[in-house]
Amino acid sequence: MEKNLYIVRCGEVALKGMNRPYFERVLLERVRSALSVFNDVESRWIGGLMLVRVPADVPREEVVRVASKVFGVATVSPATCCVPDMDAIGKAAAAYMMELIEKEGIKSFKVKAKRVDKTFPVQSPEIGRQVGATILKTCKVLHVDVHEPEVLLYVDVRSEGAYIYRDKIKGFGGLPLGTNGKGLILMSGGIDSPVAAFMMAKRGMRIEAIHFHSYPYTSQRAQKKVEDLCSVLAGYMGSIKMYVVNLLPIQEEIVKNCPEDETTILVRRFMMRIAEQMAIKKHDMMLITGEDLGQVASQTAEALVVTDAVVKMPVMRPLIAMDKVDIMDKAQEIGTYDISIQPYEDCCTVFLPKHPVTKPKLKNIEKSEEALDVDALVKAAVDSAETVLIEPKR
Structure with missing residues (x-):
């Protein structure tokens, strides 16, 4: 069966030292897995x-679309x-250009x-001239x-071909x-958390998710929205396990x-406690x-310090210094934005205070938590x- 050739280049992987063979092996496995939707791929x-x-018979655009979504792939070239041999290279290049003339009517190169x-x-400049x-x-x-060609034709001469x-x-890229372990994303139905999951996966981390709801104050459709978001992300990183927790008793x-x-900061601290216990498990x-x-109020510097005080596990925040517009642009690029803006409520909107504290003091928050059976509430949620x-x- 006739086959089309594609050149897949790694980006950052090429900069690795003695570990490069390991990264290349994993990348090859990921590309093979992604392209397994097609038959007889080499x-x-x-x-x-x-x-x-x-x-x-597989459209080139479809192969490129699938391969380019694999983290670690920098560029893909149908080739x-x-x-x-110079005669063979010249004939192959001319045939390649004739095909483009027939398909696109190009005039310059x-x-x-x-x-x-x-x-x-033959050295590179002379190869180009001939x-x-x-x-x-x-x-x-x-x-x-030479300045604005319709087609820039690359000729890459190597020992094997x-x-x-x-x-x-x-x-x-990425x-x-x-190649970088496994992390648990606190997944809401908003714009930010899916982008954060994507960015950590791009750094080689396998992703699991935990989602909090407040049923019946939040609807089943709100959870379905989060499942849809994870389904889009799974297109980049494979199947995702999502752990679903009802936060209403704690709220x-x-x-x-x-x-x-x-209320907001206290709820957030419980989310972090529960997430850490699930992550350990x-x-x-x-x-x-x-x-x-x-x-927002729960994301001020003071609030983040108070939130992190309840966990020992590292907390990654890949979006921490990004502008909201940039986050929205990335969400549109990866295909989660249109789902994220669907108007379904999440647990963070339930019992939302009119004037949430924006600069909480840890001692005050810990004093307030003395009125709660924290360990029992966390255990019940995890169970x-x-x-x-x-x-x-x-």
């Missing part, structure tokens, strides 16, 4: 490039290959050659434009999933026994939140947690 590393061959194999007898001359002789409608391609389609106790203006290394410094397995959204 992939291997050769000289720092991952070469992928997919049956020609053609020939033996490292420029050749950019790179001689990776330094034993090859290949360009062959293209001009074969494709009469074309002319060279010469690769000819046009595009370097950007992937998300590190291969699974009712706080409202009954504690100052109203402290599920062997997660750290907690992850979508908090953005100063965005009641339900697990939902989220699969990628198709």
Whole structure:
């Protein structure tokens, strides 16, 4: 069966030292897993490039879309290959350009050659000139434009072969999933937490999620919204386990026994306690939140210090210094934004005080918690947690 060739390049992985073979092996596994939706795919590393061959009946755009979503992939190029010989390279390049003329009606081009194999007898500038001359002789409608060509044609000459391609389609980069442990994201239905999960996964961390609801004050549709968000994220990182916890009994106790203006910070401290216990139980290394410094009352510097005081586990906040507009742009890029803005309530809007404390004092908060049986409330919440397995959204 005829197959199309794709060059997959790693980004940050290429900078690794003695650990590079490990990262390359994991990245190859991730690409193979992602492309397993297609039949009879071949992939291997050769000289720092991952070469992928997919049956020609699979649309190139679909292969690129799937491969570029794998964390660790910097760029993807649909390519053609020939033996490292100038006559063969010239003929292959001319045939490549003829196909583009027929499909797109292009008029101008420029050749950019790179001689990776330094034993090859022709140097890079001369490779470019000779290949360009062959293209001009074969494709009469074309002319060279060194400043603004319609097609920048790359010719990459290596010992095992010469690769000819046009595009370097950007992937998300980062590190291969699974090379940096496992973390638990506190997942709301808002814009921020899905982006935070994505950014940690991009750094190679496997992600699990915990979601708090206040049923019946919050609806089943609100939970479905969070499941939909996780389903989009699963398209980048595979199946996600989401632990669902009803926070209402704790909220009712706080409202009954504690100052109203402290409700938000007290609820947040319970969320962190419960999340830490779930993380320990599920062997997660750290907690992850979508908090953005100063965005709301519970995300002031003082509030974050008070919140973190109840856990020993590291808390990662990848969005902490980002502007809200940048977070929204990233949510749109990864496909979570339209789901996040659906108008379904979450547990944080239940029993929301009119004037929440923005600069809480730890001693005051701890004094208020003396009116609560903290350990019993946390244990009951952890014991009641339900697990939902989220699969990628198709």
